[in-house]
Amino acid sequence: MKLLREYYELCDGGICQDLLTEEEKRRIAEEDVTILSGVMQCADKKNGNGRLYTQNILEREVKSYNEAVKGRRALGELDHPESSVVNLSRCSHIVTEIWMDGPKVMGKIEVLKTPCGSILESLIKAGVPCGISSRGMGSIREENGTTMVEDDFQLICFDIVSDPSTPGAFMMSEARDIGSIAAVPKAARINQTLDSILYKFQK
Numbered sequence: 773m774k775l776l777r778e779y780y781e782l783c784d785g786g787i788c789q790d791l792l793t794e795e796e797k798r799r800i801a802e803e804d805v806t807i808l809s810g811v812m813q814c815a816d817k818k819n820g821n822g823r824l825y826t827q828n829i830l831e832r833e834v835k836s837y838n839e840a841v842k843g844r845r846a847l848g849e850l851d852h853p854e855s856s857v858v859n860l861s862r863c864s865h866i867v868t869e870i871w872m873d874g875p876k877v878m879g880k881i882e883v884l885k886t887p888c889g890s891i892l893e894s895l896i897k898a899g900v901p902c903g904i905s906s907r908g909m910g911s912i913r914e915e916n917g918t919t920m921v922e923d924d925f926q927l928i929c930f931d932i933v934s935d936p937s938t939p940g941a942f943m944m945s946e947a948r949d950i951g952s953i954a955a956v957p958k959a960a961r962i963n964q965t966l967d968s969i970l971y972k973f974q975k
Contacts, residue, residue, distance in 0.1 A: 773924065777852055777931075778819050778906045791880065806883040806893050812870065812930055813877035813906050823912065823919045827875055833908070833927040834872055841867050848881070848930045850888040856909050858929050864888035867930055881930070892932055903933045 791809040792800070799805045815827035840846040846867035847858050863886055870879040881904075883889050883896070895902060910925030 773909050773911050775854070775856055776823065776906075776908050776910055776912070776921065776925070778813065778821060778823065778825075791878075796880075806896060807868075807880060808865075808883070808904075809880045810878065810904075811876050812879040812904055815875040815877075817875065818918055821919075823921055825921045825925070827872075829921065829923060829925055830875075830877055831872055833925065834870055834877055837867075837870055837927050841870055846870070846929070848932065850892055850932050852905060852907065852931050852933055856907075856928055862888050864892040864932055879930070895934075900934075905931045905933045907931055 792807060796805075796807055800807060813825070813830055815825050815830045818824050837846065844866065847860070847863045848865050848867065849859060849862040850864035851862075853859060853862070863884060865881045865883050868880045868882050870877065872878070883893050892902065906927060907929050908925055908927045911922040912919050913922060914920070
């Protein structure tokens with residue numbers, strides 16, 4: 773088994789979908805909460821890393837992951853570690869809802885008031901698009917030029933990343949005004965902004 777990481781966009785097609793409930797909208801308006809939503813994974817389609825997940829595998833893992841979501845244990849980190857363990861000191865967000873919509877894995881993420889969550893919120897407020905990336909363990913095999921993810925795959929979490937490998941795989945914010953962040957800067961600009969914010973927080 774190996775560590776498998778995939779990148780997707782939370783807002784399908786770069787346009788935010790209003791998936792928020794009235795209670796979530798109230799919390800955004802009154803409690804200064806940031807919530808993101810959209811596509812988190814996709815089945816039966818080769819992704820930017822050349823891998824393909826079957827719908828059966830993702831449906832099973834979403835069902836299992838929902839137990840962590842219900843228990844408020846579905847945490848994710850800011851940036852990808854080279855580990856299969858979620859590091860609590862680096863958590864920036866929590867998945868509050870996840871479901872299948874055909875071949876797509878849809879979900880909602882709430883940004884936490886942690887040190888890494890504060891960095892993520894600063895990036896969002898600065899208009900820096902960030903990518904969503906699944907992290908899991910599993911075996912792979914080659915089949916007709918496609919890397920197939922085997923049935924032993926286990927979803928670990930969803931992380932937030934600054935430079936997705938999939939073109940255009942950036943998420944937009946459904947926060948404050950429940951609107952979308954406009955342009956997607958080039959990777960160099962994203963990294964430069966991230967480095968600047970990280971430097972300020974470290975000082």
